[in-house]
Amino acid sequence: MAKPVIFLGPSLSHEKARKILPDADYRPPAKKGDFLRLAASPDVKLVGFVDGVFLQDYPPTPIEVYQLARKEGMVLAGAASLGALRAVELEKFGMIGxxxxxxxxxxxxxxxxxxxxxxxxxGDFGLQSEAMIDIRYNLYLAYKKGVISKNTKTVLTTEAKEIYFPHRNYTDILDIAKSRHPEIQDIEAFRQYIKTGRKSLKEMDAIKLVEFIKSKISGS
Structure with missing residues (x-):
């Protein structure tokens, strides 16, 4: 059987993934046609889908991913990013979320x-913008730790959501919020917090997917 294929990029670096599972075929974020080519490959039986393109190219459609999911003997798992979206759409056809x-x-x-x-x-798939789900997660953590109030969490979430996703970053979110809501005192507290306290829900889920793929190899 061929090595498991994992589409991975900004959610988790290939370097970090290889520390968990060295013997996998790590590929860049999936684009249109990638899953059709895998469906035509007789040897690939284990595929992990984390990252896909959004603006850089055409993403793989649900129909394309379905063609792979329905393949006999195929284990296809999705998590963290576009892979999670496709897993929700295709769970009834055997894709694992x-x-x-x-x-x-x-x-x-x-x-x-x-x-x-x-x-x-x-090249290195380094982030150029922040995922809204990770912004929500970090605001939640900051609120639970008492860094910001519930109102500040709500305001910053709203401001972040209004920014078009390629332009979302903490600097702009906080600057816009501060200019619109000068009365809020703990915006700067969050600015300091995020410098060292930033967490990524997407990365955590991507790690879980790589660990799942590893467990399927061990159990085969």
Missing amino acids: IGRVFNLYKSNKINADDEVAVTFAD
Whole structure:
């Protein structure tokens, strides 16, 4: 059997993923045609789908991913980003969803593509914008730790959501919020917090997917 294929990029670096599962075929974020080519490959039986393109190219459609999911003997898992979206759409056809982002979409607590959409650099897939789902998560953590008030969390979430996803970043979100809401005192507290306290729900879920793929190899 061929190595498992994992589409991965900005959610989790290939370097970090290889520390968990060295023996996998790590590929860039999936684009149109990638899943059709895999469906035509007789040897690939284990595929993980985390990242896909949003603006850089055409993303893989649900129909394309379905062609792979329906393949006999195929284990196809999705998580964290576009993979989580496709897993919700195709779970009834056998695609496996993993992680909190998947469950948030499945339960309809979030529903927009732009919750996970980001732009990233070619080559190393470094983030050029922040995912809305990760912004929500960090605001929640800051609120639970007493860094910001519930009102500030709500205001910053609203300001972030209004920014088109390729342009979402903490500097702009906080600057806009501060100019519109000068009465809010703890915006600067969050600015300091996020410098060292930033967490990524997408990365956590991507790690879970790589660990799942590893467990399927070990159990085969």
